Amino acid sequence: MIRVGQGFDVHQLVEGRPCIIGGVTIPYELGLVGHSDADVLLHAVTDAILGALGLGDIGKHFPDTDPDYKDADSLKLLVQVWNLAKERGYRLGNIDSTIIAQKPKMAPYIPEMMEVIAKALDADVSQVNVKATTTEQLGFTGRGEGIAAQSIVCLTQDMLSS
Ligand SMILES: Nc1ccn([C@@H]2O[C@H](COP(=O)(O)O)[C@@H](O)[C@H]2O)c(=O)n1
Numbered sequence: 001m002i003r004v005g006q007g008f009d010v011h012q013l014v015e016g017r018p019c020i021i022g023g024v025t026i027p028y029e030l031g032l033v034g035h036s037d038a039d040v041l042l043h044a045v046t047d048a049i050l051g052a053l054g055l056g057d058i059g060k061h062f063p064d065t066d067p068d069y070k071d072a073d074s075l076k077l078l079v080q081v082w083n084l085a086k087e088r089g090y091r092l093g094n095i096d097s098t099i100i101a102q103k104p105k106m107a108p109y110i111p112e113m114m115e116v117i118a119k120a121l122d123a124d125v126s127q128v129n130v131k132a133t134t135t136e137q138l139g140f141t142g143r144g145e146g147i148a149a150q151s152i153v154c155l156t157q158d159m160l161s162s
């Protein structure tokens, strides 16, 4: 059995916050704001997996009204969701993601992001791809007001698993 899911997330860029994307802290004058650490890429990946499993979305599992998730490490949230996939007998087929940001330049940090995501999903880095694009200075991402990310995942399940 194969199941696919997609995820999309946006977080605002503000002063005085770390810029954590794909589990990597990127040196930048602005950072992402959220209830958690606001890791926009890991949130999109988490939502893609939840979508593939038919289990709703990140806010359903980790409400932003719950003080337990204040400044939460999004990698830990992703691992918790991945455990739901493993319990159901799923393995990662592949995952592809796009970070939509005018700045900062993501390219130097993408190999480490792919390693982080692969490790969290018990996968080889060859099963994980991360891309980045600007929006050519158009829209909220182009004005540098925020960063978006989208992700699509393919999960495979052995025939004997249910
Ligand atoms: N925040 C970003 C955005 C883009 N990149 C890299 O630059 C390439 C060109 O981007 P365009 O939006 O002008 O097409 C893109 O393919 C990425 O490799 C980046 O590293 N960080």
Ligand SMILES: C[C@@]1(CO)OP(=O)(O)OP(=O)(O)OC[C@H]1O
Residues within 6 Å of the ligand: 009, 010, 033, 034, 035, 036, 037, 038, 039, 043, 058, 059, 060, 062, 063, 064, 065, 069, 070, 071, 072
């Ligand atoms: C992760 C959670 C929980 O801390 O908070 P945020 O960091 O605000 O992120 P968002 O992408 O709005 O999604 C779900 C939230 O419930």
